[in-house]
Each structure stands twice: as structure tokens, then as C-alpha cells.
Amino acid sequence: MAVSANIENPPVDAARLYPQHIAILMERAARALDKCQREHLLIAAGVEKYRFLDDRPVPFETNPHFKAWLPLLEHPGCWLKVTPGHKPHLFYFQPEDFWHKPPADPEGYWTEEFTISVFRDPDALRALLPPPERCAIVGEADAAREDWVPDNPPALLDHLHYHRAFKTGYELALMREASRLAVAGHRAAEAAFRAGASEWGIHHAYLRACGHGELDLPYASIVGLNANAAILHYQHRERIAPPQALSLLIDAGASASGYAADITRTYSGKQGEFSALVEKMDALQRALVEQVRPGVDYRDLHRDCHRRLAVLLAESGLLRCSPEQALEQDLVAPFFPHGLGHLIGLQVHDVAGFAASEDGGRIERPEGHPYLRLTRRLEPGMVVTIEPGLYFIDSLLAKLRARPEGAHVDWARVEALAPYGGIRIEDDVACTADAPENLSRDAFAAA
Ligand SMILES: [Mn+2]
Numbered sequence: 001m002a003v004s005a006n007i008e009n010p011p012v013d014a015a016r017l018y019p020q021h022i023a024i025l026m027e028r029a030a031r032a033l034d035k036c037q038r039e040h041l042l043i044a045a046g047v048e049k050y051r052f053l054d055d056r057p058v059p060f061e062t063n064p065h066f067k068a069w070l071p072l073l074e075h076p077g078c079w080l081k082v083t084p085g086h087k088p089h090l091f092y093f094q095p096e097d098f099w100h101k102p103p104a105d106p107e108g109y110w111t112e113e114f115t116i117s118v119f120r121d122p123d124a125l126r127a128l129l130p131p132p133e134r135c136a137i138v139g140e141a142d143a144a145r146e147d148w149v150p151d152n153p154p155a156l157l158d159h160l161h162y163h164r165a166f167k168t169g170y171e172l173a174l175m176r177e178a179s180r181l182a183v184a185g186h187r188a189a190e191a192a193f194r195a196g197a198s199e200w201g202i203h204h205a206y207l208r209a210c211g212h213g214e215l216d217l218p219y220a221s222i223v224g225l226n227a228n229a230a231i232l233h234y235q236h237r238e239r240i241a242p243p244q245a246l247s248l249l250i251d252a253g254a255s256a257s258g259y260a261a262d263i264t265r266t267y268s269g270k271q272g273e274f275s276a277l278v279e280k281m282d283a284l285q286r287a288l289v290e291q292v293r294p295g296v297d298y299r300d301l302h303r304d305c306h307r308r309l310a311v312l313l314a315e316s317g318l319l320r321c322s323p324e325q326a327l328e329q330d331l332v333a334p335f336f337p338h339g340l341g342h343l344i345g346l347q348v349h350d351v352a353g354f355a356a357s358e359d360g361g362r363i364e365r366p367e368g369h370p371y372l373r374l375t376r377r378l379e380p381g382m383v384v385t386i387e388p389g390l391y392f393i394d395s396l397l398a399k400l401r402a403r404p405e406g407a408h409v410d411w412a413r414v415e416a417l418a419p420y421g422g423i424r425i426e427d428d429v430a431c432t433a434d435a436p437e438n439l440s441r442d443a444f445a446a447a
Contacts, residue, residue, distance in 0.1 A: 013169075013170075013173035014109075014170055014173045014174055014177070014257070015109035017168070017169040017170035017173055018109055018110060018113065018170050019112075019113060020168065020169060020170065021168040021169070021170035021171065022069070022088070022113045024168050025068065025069060025082075025168075026082070026084070026088070028159065028160060028163050029041050029082045029084065029160070030084035031159060032136075032155075032156040032159035032160050033084065033136060033156065035153075035155040035156060035158075035159055035359075036136050036153040036155045036156045038134060038135055038136040038153070038156075039083060039130070039134040039135070040081055040082065040083045040130050040134055040135045040136070041081070041082040041083075041135070041136050041138065041156070042079060042080070042081055042082075042129065042130075042135045042136065042137045042138065042139075042148065043063060043065045043066050043069070043079065043080040043082070043137075043138045043139060044063060044066070044078075044079055044137070044138070044139030044140070044143035044145075044148075044150060045062050045063055045066040045072070045075050045076060045077065045078040045079065045080075045139075045143075046060065046061070046062055046063045046066070046076055046139060046140055046143050047076050047077065047140075047142055047143050048060055048076045049142070059215050060074060060076050062074075062075065062076075062258070063138070063139050063140065063143070064258075064346040064347055064351075065138045065139075065160070066078070066080060067257075067258035067346055068164070068346055069082075069088065070090070070110055070114075071108070071110055071257035071258065072110075073257070073258050074103070075092070075093065075103055076093070077093030077095070077122065078090065078091060078092055078093050079091040079093075079125065079128075079129065079145075081129070081130065083130075086115075087113070087114060087115045088113065088114050088115070089114065089115040089116075089117065090106070090114045090115070090116045090117070091117050091119060091125060091128050091129070092106050092116055092117065092118045092119070093119060093120075093122070094118050094119070094120055095120055095121075095122075096120055105118075106118070122145070125145055125148075126145075126146060129145075129148055132147045132148045132149070135148070136151065136152075136153045136156045137149065137150045137151050137152070138150060138152055138156070138157070139152075154360070155359070155360070158355070158358065158359060158360040159358045159359070161351040161352035161355060162352050162355045162357065162358040163358060164345060164346070164350065164351060164352060165343050165345075165350070165352055165355075165376070165379075165381070165382050166379070166380075166381035166382060167345060167381050167382070167383055167430070171259060171345060172383070172430060174256040174257050174258075174259040175256070175259050175260075175261065175344075175345070175383060175428065175430075175439055176439055176442070176443070177256035177259075178218075178253070178254045178255055178256040178259050178260060178261035179254075179261040179263070179428060179439040179440050179442070179443040180443045180446070180447075181210040181211065181212070181254035181255075181256065181261070182210060182252065182253050182254035182261040182262075182263050182440075182443070183263070183440070183443040183444050183447050184209045184210050184211075184447065185205075185206040185207070185209045185210035185212070185252060185254060186206070186250065186252065186263060186265055186444075187209065187444075187447055188205040188206055188208065188209030188210075189202050189203075189205055189206040189209075189223070189248070189250050189252070189265075190248070190265070190267055191205070192205035192206075193225075193245060193248040193250075193267055193269075194267075196241055196245060197241060198225075198237075198238055198239055198240055198241040199223045199224065199225055199228070199236070199237040199238045199239075200237040200238065200239040201241070202223050202225075202248065202250065203221055203223045203237050206221060206223070206250070206252055210254045212254060212255070216254075216255055217252070217253060217254070217255065218253045218254070218255045218260035218261070218262065218347075218348045219253060219260075219262070219348045220235065221250065221251065221252035221253075222234050222235075222249070222250065222251035222252070222264075223237055223248070223249075223250050223252070224248070224249045224250075224421060225238070225241070225242055225245055225246075225247065225248055225421075226242055226244075226245070226246045226247055226419055226420065226421055227392075227418065227419055227420075227421045228249075228421060229247050229248070229249035229266065229391075229420065229421025229422045229423075230391045230392050230393050230394070230418070230421040230422045231393075231421075232337070232338060232389075232391070232393075244269070245269045246268070246269045246270075246274070246419055246420050247266065247267065247268055247269060247274060247420040247421055248265075248266065248267045248269075249264065249265075249266045249421060249422060249423070249424055250264065250265055250266075251263075251264040251424065251426065252264075253348060258346060259345060259346060260344055260345065260346070260347065260348040261344075261428055261439070261440070262344055262348050262385055262426065262428060263426055263427065263428065263440045264387055264424045264425060264426035265425065265426075266278055266281070266422075266423040266424060266425060268420070273413075273416070273417065274417060274420040276316075277316060277390065277417070277423060278423055278425075280312055280315075280316065281312070281388065281389075281390055281423045281425055282425055284305075284308050284309070284312060284388055285386060285387075285388050285425040285426075285427070287308065288301060288304065288305055288308070288340070288386050288388060289386050289427060289429050289436055289438055289441075290436065291304070292378060292384060292386065292429045292430075292431050292436040293378065293431065293434070293436065294378060294379055294380055294431060294433065295377060295378065295379075296377065296378045297375075297376075297377050297378075298340070298341075298374045298375060298376055298377070298378060298384065299363075299365070299366050299369075299372070299375050301340055301386075302339060302340040302366070302369060302372050303366065305336070305340045305388050306327060306332050306333075306336070307323065307327065308388075309332050309335065309336050309388065309390065310323035310324075310326040310327050310331070310332050311323045312390070313326060313331070313332065313335065313390075314326060317410055317413060318335075318409065318410055318413055318414065318417075319331055319408050319409060319410070320408050320409075320410055321408040325408070326408070329405040329408070330368070330405075331400070331405060331408060331409070333368070334393070334396040334397055334399065334400040335390050335391060335392075335396075336388065336389050336390060336391070337371065337391075337393070337396060338371045338389060339369065339371045339372035339373050339374070340372065340374075340386060340387065340388060341373070341374060341384050341385035341386050341387050341426070342373035342374050342384065342385055343373075343374055343376075343382065343383070343384055344383050344384065344385055344428055345383060349373055352376075353373045353374040353375065353376065354374075354375050354376070355376065363375040363376060378431045379431060380431055380432050380433050381430075381431065382430070382431045383428055383429065383430045383431070383439070384428075384429055384431070385426055385427065385428055385429070386426065386427055386429055387424055387425065387426030387427075388424070388425065389422060389423060389424035389425075390422060390423045391421065391422030391423070391424075392414060392417055392418040392420070392421065392422055393422070394418075397409075397414060426440075427439070427440035427441055428440050
């Protein structure tokens with residue numbers, strides 16, 4: 001369990017940077033409370049949920065607002081009270097439970113920043129919480145306790161979500177750690193692919209190397225061999241290896257105290273036209289990463305990706321027209337139907353990708369780009385993914401082929417490459433005051 005290992009034995013930097021992280025969250029909370037005229041911010045970690053007509057719980061996922069403050073991921077029933085001018089107060093639920101192992105006594109680097117009240121009986125919470133009418137209560141509806149019903153004030157959430165894009169030093173340290181774990185997995189996955197493993201085998205090599213169980217992952221890994229690499233969110237893992245492993249696309253992350261890494265790599269089984277295309281995509285991706293700089297509009301970066309892909313498609317002969325024509329006639333999107341990337345942090349697709357300001361408002365996607373998840377201008381402290389792709393997706397290419405402009409495509413070439421599925425290369429990149437910090441490539445370089 002890598003997650004609890006991080007709590008017990010945190011990366012040194014994270015422990016050192018934690019007090020400053022809490023100070024920043026206190027400041028954000030105070031301003032957010034001002035906006036909704038409440039005294040206290042109450043955050044419910046969440047409650048266990050059960051399957052329909054069943055007594056088996058579904059895996060617990062904590063409220064991201066709770067894990068922003070605390071590296072506690074498996075603590076249903078806890079509440080946090082934040083009152084400006086006071087130490088944040090954690091109500092730590094430690095039930096007597098002979099069916100399960102109850103949470104350990106609170107310990108670790110985080111405890112010094114909190115007043116901690118341990119309670120064992122859920123009814124004891126009533127005497128601990130402030131009057132509900134003075135609280136902004138953040139949580140899921142089913143976390144309600146008597147009169148303390150989550151109301152998630154929009155003005156408060158707008159403020160907190162907008163600022164969550166800017167990572168504290170503590171958060172960056174944990175995201176570097178998540179990248180380090182993910183890269184250990186990616187290296188093992190590539191080795192398993194080269195050794196002829198199935199998707200199932202590659203997936204398990206990945207998990208073993210990064211020390212994660214499936215539930216520790218920030219999202220379900222995408223592990224596609226050959227034509228399966230063309231399925232953007234491919235969800236299966238074939239247990240039998242194909243007779244010939246032409247390609248592997250693996251989109252897999254890792255988690256450190258609840259912070260995500262999200263990394264994609266594509267490998268070619270042999271040298272040839274596909275491996276040359278992978279190399280070109282790698283260069284294209286790196287050129288986009290270089291542009292993660294303050295003031296850059298992410299929508300422009302996404303559009304620049306389209307321009308570069310048009311050049312790549314024309315130069316590699318897949319399109320027999322100019323890049324300008326390819327863009328004008330919408331010939332790139334069938335090969336690259338998704339967005340360039342997204343914010344990342346406590347959630348793999350982090351909140352507020354469209355936020356216009358700390359007071360709300362929305363920056364719309366550019367027309368014709370319905371899947372872009374980030375439209376904000378980049379600023380230091382933001383961490384984004386840069387994940388251009390180039391795929392041979394049957395259904396999209398069939399539509400293109402039926403259009404008159406489809407005549408610009410070298411279909412023989414497309415058919416030769418289709419068995420390889422597609423390419424995606426994805427890094428997590430922090431925007432700084434000058435050169436970007438590539439969390440993923442730094443971790444590969446250090447491995
Ligand atoms: Mn991603």
C-alpha cells in the first residue's frame with residue numbers, strides 16, 4: 001500500500017512544506033468564507049456507500065476538499081472545521097469495530113497543524129460541531145449528519161476551486177513523488193511489453209513496480225496492445241497476448257497522499273513507419289511542453305497542437321495536402337479527437353479547468369473542440385498535462401473517407417498503420433516563472 005506508506009514515511013520535502021501548505025489553505029478558506037458570509041468551513045470526509053441490495057461497501061473515495069488538507073484517504077466519518085484565526089480542528093472518527101481494523105490513532109507529520117478530537121460514537125459529533133447556520137458545509141449529500149447538511153455554497157466553491165489550480169510547494173513535492181512511482185510502473189510495463197506479455201500481464205507488472213493496488217490508482221489504467229491503442233478509454237485487459245505485439249499504448253498514473261500522476265507512453269514493437277511516427281510525436285509533444293509558460297492561453301496551445309499535427313500528417317504523407325488545407329478542411333480532428341490536456345492534482349482531471357475567475361464565470365471551449373478540458377491562461381504553480389495523440393480510429397476515419405476532402409488522405413498508408421492503433425504521449429508539467437518543470441520526464445531521467 002504505497003498510499004499509507006507515504007503517510008508513515010513521507011518524502012522529506014512534503015513534511016517540511018506542510019505547515020506552509022496549511023497556511024495557504026487557511027488564507028484561501030478565509031476569503032472563501034467572506035464571500036458566502038459564514039464563520040466556519042466544515043468539510044465532511046464522506047461516508048461508506050453500499051452496492052444496490054447488498055451489504056458490501058464500494059471502495060471509499062474521500063472528499064477531495066478533505067484530502068486537500070489531510071493525507072487521510074481511508075477515514076470515512078471524519079469532519080474538519082476551519083475557522084479563520086484558529087488552528088483547523090479535525091474531528092477524527094475512530095469507531096469501535098470488531099469486523100474491521102479501525103483507523104489508527106492520529107499520528108504523523110500532519111498532526112501538529114490541527115486540533116484533534118477523537119470520537120467513537122457517531123452521535124458524539126453533535127456536541128462537537130458549531131451551529132450549522134454559521135457553517136459552509138462541503139461534502140456529498142449522503143454525508144449529512146442531523147442538521148449539518150452539506151450546502152456547498154457556490155461562491156465558496158468557485159473561490160476554492162479556482163485557487164486549487166495553483167499548487168503549493170507541498171503539493172508539488174507529492175506530485176513529484178506520484179510521478180516517481182508511476183515511472184517505476186511505466187518502465188516495468190515497457191519491459192513486460194518487450195517480453196511479449198499480454199495486456200493483463202503488462203497491467204500487473206505496472207502495479208507491482210509502483211507498489212499500488214488497483215484502488216490506489218488515481219484512475220483505471222489504459223493498457224492497449226495493437227489496434228486497442230486506438231480506443232481512447234480502452235477499458236479491458238486481454239489475458240492472452242496477441243501473436244505479434246506491434247505496439248503498446250499505456251496511460252497509467254500513480255498516487256501520493258491523494259495527489260495524482262497521469263502519464264502516457266506509446267511503444268513500437270519494431271523499427272519502421274510506426275516507430276518513426278512515435279518519434280515525431282515525441283518531438284511534437286516536447287515542443288508543446290516547452291510552451292507551458294506564464295500568460296499562455298491553453299486554448300492557443302491546443303490550437304498549436306492541431307497546427308503541428310497538420311504539419312506532421314502532411315510531412316509523413318498520411319495527408320496529401322498542405323497543412324493549411326488540412327486545418328481549413330478539418331482533416332486533423334479525425335486523427336486527434338480529444339483535448340490537449342487538463343489540470344491535475346487532487347483529482348486526475350482536476351476541477352476549474354474552465355474557471356474565468358475566483359468569483360466564477362466560464363471560459364468556453366473554442367468552437368469545434370468539444371473535448372478540451374482546460375481553457376485557462378497558464379500561471380506559475382499550475383500543473384497541466386500535455387498529451388497530444390494521433391490515432392487510427394475506424395469510425396472517425398470512415399466518416400472522413402465519406403467526405404469529399406477524404407480524397408486528401410493516403411488510405412493505403414492509413415490501412416498499413418491501423419493495426420498499430422495509435423499514439424499518445426503525455427507528461428505532467430508544472431508552469432513556473434520561466435522554464436517549465438516536466439514532472440514526468442524528470443522522473444524518467446532520474447529512474
Ligand atoms: Mn490525462
